[in-house]
Amino acid sequence: MTDQAQKNGGNAWQSEKFLKNLTKRKRAERRFRLTGLLAIITALTLLAILLFSIVSKGYTAFVQTFVTLDITFAESVIDPNGTRDPVELRTANYTKLVQNSLREKFPDVTGRRDLRRLFSLVSGDADIKLREMVENDPELIGKTIPVSLLAGDDVDMVNKGYIDRNLVEDDRRVKDKELAWLDVLEADGDIAIRFNTGFFTNGDSREPEKAGIAGAMVGSFYTLIITMVIAFPIGVMTAIYLEEFAAKNKLTDLIEVNINNLAAVPSIVFGLLGTAGRRFDARPDDIADNYHCGPCRHPRRTGQHSPSGPWPRCVKSTGGVPPYPAAVHAGHPDRNDYRPVASTR
Amino acid sequence: MSFYPLLIVLLLMSAVGYWFGSKKALSTVGKSSNFITPRPHQFGLYVVIWALVPPVVLGALWAMLQVTPIQMDTGAMRQIDRVVFPVLLLLAAGAGLYFSILRINPDLRVRKTIEGVIYIILILASIISILTTVGIVLSLLFETIQFFGKVPMSEFFFGLTWSPQTALRADQVGSSGAFGSVPLFTGTLLITFLALCVAVPRGLLSAVYMPDYASSKFRSVVKPMLEILAGIPTVVYGFFAALTVGVFFRDLGDSIGIDVVSESALAAGVVMGMMIIPFVSSLSDDIIMAVPQSLRDGSYGLGATKSETVRKVILPAALPGIVGAVLLAVSRAIGETMIVVMAAGFAANLTANPLEAVTTVTVQIVGLLVGDQEFDSAKTLAAFALALVLFIVTLCLNVIALIVVRKYREKYD
Structure with a gap:
C-alpha cells in the first residue's frame, strides 16, 4: 500500500486500482438497492393485481337490473269476491299479474316454452313485491301502474355484459328471443340498474338475483x-x-x-378438534330428531348405523340409548322419548 | 334445578354476602390492633369468594364425572343430578358464606386470599392453552389409532397411491381404497417450495431495504400496504388463485405451447407466496432490527458500503433468526387450507412438475370430511391420521423455529 501510495503522489485513495474497485462497489451498491426496491415493487404489484381482480370481478354484484312493467292490479285475480279480506289479499296469485303484464307487452309470444322464457325475464320474487304493495294500499286494486320489478338472473347477466350476444345461440344461455324481448324493453326505457340492497338483506337463495349475505x-x-x-x-x-x-x-x-x-397450528387441525369433539355432544334429542348423531354423521333412521363402529360412546353415554341392531334403529322412538326401545315397545 | 336458576341464586347469595361482609367489616373496624386494614369492599370480595369457589369446584367435578363413561342415565343418577347436586351446591355456597362472615375481623388478611384466588384464576387461564394442545393430540390420536387398525402404517407412510374411495358394500367394485400418503406430502412440499420461492426473497429484501435504504416517508406508506397482504382473508386469495392466476398461467402456457393445467401447483404456490410475504418480511424485520447497531457502525467505520454491510455483516449475524422466520413461514404454508382447496387439484399426482395439478394434505382432509361420511370407515378416519401428521410436522417446525429465534435473541441481548 505504501509503495503504491508514494507512486501516486502519496494518496492511496486516488490510485487507479482503488478507483476501479470503488466504481465496482458503488455499482454493486446500486444493484443491491435496486433489487430491494424491485422486490417491494413486485410485492405491491401483486397486491394491486389482487385488489383489481377482486374488485373488477365483484363490483357488479352491488347493482341489480330492474324491469319496469305496467302492472294491472286486476280485481278478478287478486280479490274476485270483492271482500278485501286480508287473508284473501295475502294468498292471491300475484305471479299471475306479472305474467299477464308480460303477455300484454309481448302479445305475439305463444307456446309453453316461450312463455316460460318470457316469464323468467322477471325474478320469481316479483309477486312478493306486488303483494306488499297491495297489502299496504288496497286502493291499488283495479288500477294499472308501472312497477319496477327485479329482473331474472339471466337478464341481469346480459345487462351487465357477462353474456356475449355474439355467441352462437346454442352456446348461449340466453336465446335470441329473450334478447329481442330485452331489446324491446330497453328501447322503451323499462330497464334500469339500481343498487342491490337485497345483497345485504337477503339470506342465501337458489335464485342468484335474490341471494344475499x-x-x-x-x-x-x-x-x-x-x-x-x-x-x-x-x-x-x-x-x-x-x-x-x-x-x-x-x-x-x-x-x-x-x-x-x-x-x-393449521386451522384445519382445530377444525378436526371440533369434529372429534362432537362425540360428546350427541344428545338424545338429536338422535330422536332423526338428526345426525355427531361424528356418526348419518341419519339414525337410515338403518346404516353399525353398533360395532368406533363410536359406541356417542350412543351409550348420552341418554342411555344402547347400541341397537340396525333394524331397531330404523324405527327409533319419537322426539323426547329416548328410553331404551326394548323396554318401551 | 337447572343451570340458570342455580346460577342466579348463587349470584344473589354472593351479592348478599358482599353486603354483609363489608357491613360487618365496617362495624368491627374500631377493634383493630393493626394500623392498616383492608378496605371494606375487600372483605365483601372475600365473602363472595367463599360463596362462589366451593360450588364452582363442586360443579366442575360433577361436570368432569359426566364426561366419563360411567352410566349416567340410571334413575338414581338422574335423581342425584336433578335434586341432590343442586342442594349440595347451595349448601356449600351457604356454608362458605356463613363461615366467612363469621370469621371477619379487621386483622383477617383478606387481601392475601383475594390475591391467591386471582393468582389461581390466572394460572388456570394460561393452562387452558396446554389443555387445548392436549385435546388436539388426544382427539386426533384416538381416530388415528382406529385408522391404523384398518390400514397398515407402512401403506400410509410409504404407499405411492392415494385413492380413498371406499365402497359402501364389500362386494362393490373398487371397494378397497388406497391410502398411500406420499403423493399428498410431495404435493404439499411442492406448493410450499413454490410459495417460499416467491415469498422469501421478496420478504427478506424488503426487510433489508426498509430500515436501511427507504426514506421514512416511503416506509410509512409502503409498510402498511405490505401488511395488507397479511390481512386479506385466505378465501379471497383462493378466489384470486383459482379465477385469475390459475387461468393466467394456463393461457400463458397455451400461448407459448406448454401444457399448463388451470389448477396447477404453480398458481397455488405463487398466491400462497404472496400471502406469506408480509409474514417473512415482518419477522425478518424484527430480527434484522435486533442486530446491534455496533456491528453496523463497525462495518461502516471500516468503509463498507451499505450493501456490503448488509451482505457481509447483518445477514450472517441475523441468519439463525431468519432461518427461524422461514421455518415459521414453511409451517404456515404447509397448514394453509383455503387457498389450496380452491386453487389446487383433488387428484393425487406424484409429480415434481409445478405445471401439473397436485393435491395437498389439507385439501384431502377437507375432501374426506365434506359431506356425509361414515365415521367408522377408513376413508373418514384417514383425515384424522393426516391431521395428526400435519400437526406433528408443524409442531416440530414451530418448536425448532421458536427455539432458534429465542437463542438468537438471547445472543444479542
Missing part, C-alpha cells in the same frame, strides 16, 4: 362474538400471568412455547 353475516357475527368472549379474557389473563406473576421455570417456558405453537 345477511344470513352469512349473522353467522360470522356470532362466531366473532363467541371467539372474542373466549379469547379476550383468557388471552389477557394469560399475558398478565406470564408477564407479572410467573416464575422463570420449565412450566412457564412450556406455556409460552405452547401458546406460540397454538398460534401456528
Whole structure:
C-alpha cells in the first residue's frame, strides 16, 4: 500500500486500482438497492393485481337490473269476491299479474316454452313485491301502474355484459328471443340498474338475483362474538400471568412455547378438534330428531348405523340409548322419548 | 334445578354476602390492633369468594364425572343430578358464606386470599392453552389409532397411491381404497417450495431495504400496504388463485405451447407466496432490527458500503433468526387450507412438475370430511391420521423455529 501510495503522489485513495474497485462497489451498491426496491415493487404489484381482480370481478354484484312493467292490479285475480279480506289479499296469485303484464307487452309470444322464457325475464320474487304493495294500499286494486320489478338472473347477466350476444345461440344461455324481448324493453326505457340492497338483506337463495349475505353475516357475527368472549379474557389473563406473576421455570417456558405453537397450528387441525369433539355432544334429542348423531354423521333412521363402529360412546353415554341392531334403529322412538326401545315397545 | 336458576341464586347469595361482609367489616373496624386494614369492599370480595369457589369446584367435578363413561342415565343418577347436586351446591355456597362472615375481623388478611384466588384464576387461564394442545393430540390420536387398525402404517407412510374411495358394500367394485400418503406430502412440499420461492426473497429484501435504504416517508406508506397482504382473508386469495392466476398461467402456457393445467401447483404456490410475504418480511424485520447497531457502525467505520454491510455483516449475524422466520413461514404454508382447496387439484399426482395439478394434505382432509361420511370407515378416519401428521410436522417446525429465534435473541441481548 505504501509503495503504491508514494507512486501516486502519496494518496492511496486516488490510485487507479482503488478507483476501479470503488466504481465496482458503488455499482454493486446500486444493484443491491435496486433489487430491494424491485422486490417491494413486485410485492405491491401483486397486491394491486389482487385488489383489481377482486374488485373488477365483484363490483357488479352491488347493482341489480330492474324491469319496469305496467302492472294491472286486476280485481278478478287478486280479490274476485270483492271482500278485501286480508287473508284473501295475502294468498292471491300475484305471479299471475306479472305474467299477464308480460303477455300484454309481448302479445305475439305463444307456446309453453316461450312463455316460460318470457316469464323468467322477471325474478320469481316479483309477486312478493306486488303483494306488499297491495297489502299496504288496497286502493291499488283495479288500477294499472308501472312497477319496477327485479329482473331474472339471466337478464341481469346480459345487462351487465357477462353474456356475449355474439355467441352462437346454442352456446348461449340466453336465446335470441329473450334478447329481442330485452331489446324491446330497453328501447322503451323499462330497464334500469339500481343498487342491490337485497345483497345485504337477503339470506342465501337458489335464485342468484335474490341471494344475499345477511344470513352469512349473522353467522360470522356470532362466531366473532363467541371467539372474542373466549379469547379476550383468557388471552389477557394469560399475558398478565406470564408477564407479572410467573416464575422463570420449565412450566412457564412450556406455556409460552405452547401458546406460540397454538398460534401456528393449521386451522384445519382445530377444525378436526371440533369434529372429534362432537362425540360428546350427541344428545338424545338429536338422535330422536332423526338428526345426525355427531361424528356418526348419518341419519339414525337410515338403518346404516353399525353398533360395532368406533363410536359406541356417542350412543351409550348420552341418554342411555344402547347400541341397537340396525333394524331397531330404523324405527327409533319419537322426539323426547329416548328410553331404551326394548323396554318401551 | 337447572343451570340458570342455580346460577342466579348463587349470584344473589354472593351479592348478599358482599353486603354483609363489608357491613360487618365496617362495624368491627374500631377493634383493630393493626394500623392498616383492608378496605371494606375487600372483605365483601372475600365473602363472595367463599360463596362462589366451593360450588364452582363442586360443579366442575360433577361436570368432569359426566364426561366419563360411567352410566349416567340410571334413575338414581338422574335423581342425584336433578335434586341432590343442586342442594349440595347451595349448601356449600351457604356454608362458605356463613363461615366467612363469621370469621371477619379487621386483622383477617383478606387481601392475601383475594390475591391467591386471582393468582389461581390466572394460572388456570394460561393452562387452558396446554389443555387445548392436549385435546388436539388426544382427539386426533384416538381416530388415528382406529385408522391404523384398518390400514397398515407402512401403506400410509410409504404407499405411492392415494385413492380413498371406499365402497359402501364389500362386494362393490373398487371397494378397497388406497391410502398411500406420499403423493399428498410431495404435493404439499411442492406448493410450499413454490410459495417460499416467491415469498422469501421478496420478504427478506424488503426487510433489508426498509430500515436501511427507504426514506421514512416511503416506509410509512409502503409498510402498511405490505401488511395488507397479511390481512386479506385466505378465501379471497383462493378466489384470486383459482379465477385469475390459475387461468393466467394456463393461457400463458397455451400461448407459448406448454401444457399448463388451470389448477396447477404453480398458481397455488405463487398466491400462497404472496400471502406469506408480509409474514417473512415482518419477522425478518424484527430480527434484522435486533442486530446491534455496533456491528453496523463497525462495518461502516471500516468503509463498507451499505450493501456490503448488509451482505457481509447483518445477514450472517441475523441468519439463525431468519432461518427461524422461514421455518415459521414453511409451517404456515404447509397448514394453509383455503387457498389450496380452491386453487389446487383433488387428484393425487406424484409429480415434481409445478405445471401439473397436485393435491395437498389439507385439501384431502377437507375432501374426506365434506359431506356425509361414515365415521367408522377408513376413508373418514384417514383425515384424522393426516391431521395428526400435519400437526406433528408443524409442531416440530414451530418448536425448532421458536427455539432458534429465542437463542438468537438471547445472543444479542
